[in-house]
Amino acid sequence: MNRYYLSLLALVPALAGLSGCGSAPATESHASTAATNVDAAQFLLKEEPDGAVGVIAGRESAVDGAPLVLVGRIGGAANPWIDGRAAFTLLDASMSVVANGQDSGETELCLDDCCALDRQNCTTLVKVVDGQGKLVPVDSRELLGLKESDMVVVKGTAQKDKTGNFVMLASGIFVRK
Numbered sequence: 557m558n559r560y561y562l563s564l565l566a567l568v569p570a571l572a573g574l575s576g577c578g579s580a581p582a583t584e585s586h587a588s589t590a591a592t593n594v595d596a597a598q599f600l601l602k603e604e605p606d607g608a609v610g611v612i613a614g615r616e617s618a619v620d621g622a623p624l625v626l627v628g629r630i631g632g633a634a635n636p637w638i639d640g641r642a643a644f645t646l647l648d649a650s651m652s653v654v655a656n657g658q659d660s661g662e663t664e665l666c667l668d669d670c671c672a673l674d675r676q677n678c679t680t681l682v683k684v685v686d687g688q689g690k691l692v693p694v695d696s697r698e699l700l701g702l703k704e705s706d707m708v709v710v711k712g713t714a715q716k717d718k719t720g721n722f723v724m725l726a727s728g729i730f731v732r733k
Contacts, residue, residue: 594692596699599642599684601730605711611648612678615722618714626710626724630702632679634667642684642692642699646724649707651678682710682724689725700729707732 608627609617618624630636632647647653654664665671665678684692684700696702712726 594694594699596701599692599726599729600700601709601711601728604709604730604732605728608709610650611646611680612650614714614724615677615680615720618716618722620714620716622714624712624714624724626680626682628680628708628710630704630706630708632665632675636704637695637697638681640693640695642694642696644682644696644702645679646682646708646710648678680722680724682712682726684726684729685712700731702729702731 605625608625611626611628614624614626626646628646628649629652630644630646631653632651633645636645636647638644650663652664654666656666656668665675667675684696686692692699702708709730709732710724710726711728711730712724715723715725
């Protein structure tokens with residue numbers, strides 16, 4: 557009898573894992589539906605906002621909840637994108653990333669652990685948010701046509717906690733050409 561129950565207990569999780577087999581993942585259809593329901597024009601700025609500061613200066617001077625305009629380059633991480641969300645890592649415009657193992661100068665960073673603290677000090681997460689302050693559920697590459705290394709000016713609100721964690725809540729993005 558115990559053998560029967562043990563077999564049944566082993567079979568239940570296996571059957572649960574099979575549910576939904578043979579159908580397309582819901583996230584793909586949901587993402588494409590979300591993309592068609594979000595108007596990118598509300599987030600793409602036609603003119604560059606005034607008063608932009610770099611990520612390093614913004615990190616130092618930002619006040620939680622205050623308006624802020626940042627300028628930087630998309631990058632500073634092995635993968636600067638948050639897949640399926642309008643969010644990305646922004647690197648201070650004065651910095652650049654070099655190949656791992658390559659000597660880095662004063663304004664250069666590699667993606668190895670040796671530069672982790674330096675990268676943290678000159679990058680921030682940018683979250684594109686809607687009018688209610690919610691993260692837009694569409695990949696920023698798809699929604700805004702952004703590419704790694706694009707130089708962008710981000711208008712929005714600083715989000716900073718007591719420990720110094722800094723995030724930019726973007727209401728608009730201007731892509732420098």
